[in-house]
Amino acid sequence: MPHYLDSPGFKFLELSKHTRERLFSRKRENIAPAEPFKQYPGSEIVELPEFHPEGQSLWEALKERRSIRKYRQLPLEPEDLSGLIWAAQGITAKLGNYLLRTAPSAGALYSIETYLCINSVQGIGPGLYHYNVVFSHLELLAKGSFGKELGERAFGQPMCWKAQVVFIWSAIPRRTMSKYGSRGVRYIFMDVGHICQNVLLAATALGLGACPIGAFLDDEIDELLGLDGMEETTVYLASVGIPQ
Numbered sequence: 015m016p017h018y019l020d021s022p023g024f025k026f027l028e029l030s031k032h033t034r035e036r037l038f039s040r041k042r043e044n045i046a047p048a049e050p051f052k053q054y055p056g057s058e059i060v061e062l063p064e065f066h067p068e069g070q071s072l073w074e075a076l077k078e079r080r081s082i083r084k085y086r087q088l089p090l091e092p093e094d095l096s097g098l099i100w101a102a103q104g105i106t107a108k109l110g111n112y113l114l115r116t117a118p119s120a121g122a123l124y125s126i127e128t129y130l131c132i133n134s135v136q137g138i139g140p141g142l143y144h145y146n147v148v149f150s151h152l153e154l155l156a157k158g159s160f161g162k163e164l165g166e167r168a169f170g171q172p173m174c175w176k177a178q179v180v181f182i183w184s185a186i187p188r189r190t191m192s193k194y195g196s197r198g199v200r201y202i203f204m205d206v207g208h209i210c211q212n213v214l215l216a217a218t219a220l221g222l223g224a225c226p227i228g229a230f231l232d233d234e235i236d237e238l239l240g241l242d243g244m245e246e247t248t249v250y251l252a253s254v255g256i257p258q
Contacts (some may be wrong), residue, residue, distance in 0.1 A: 082223025085255030
């Protein structure tokens, strides 16, 4: 087992640190940018209902938030799903070509994409979906029950198939790294952390249970979603459902 100081993680932290000397001497990494928005043209579209915020205050949600892994077998209301998605990446303002959102992002570059494994939502068939930020609707990737398959790729964690929905977040690193270089990898994980916490607090405010998931087989979930694992790769999951 490698010593901490010899580990890839430590070496990345060291090499991506800002110091006064490196800021002026480090050669800029020439990384081409990626398209700012991802869409699946020709896919079946699912329009999301309008969400009217209700429920607990922010302070109550902060106090009550816990990781909930057990869920009742009832369908989630589509309005609640809409609220959760808006909390994750809803557009709150437009600034030039930038679509500002509910969660902050380094340089407003938004390298994170939101996918959903829907197991049980009233009026929306089970399947894998992508959230189209620009038009605020879901794009169907594949119909069917994928909760078990997702769970197998997350080391058998049962909340993946027992939850009403599982959020899956991927990163398109070029979006951030084209501006910030390797330092941008730090920002990518900050970005997805902001997004996930928004969803956890929104779930709590709606009386739902949620649990973040960091243990999964990266390449196998990428394969499930049709991602190449290089230009785009899975970075975080969270299950959401009606608590027991």
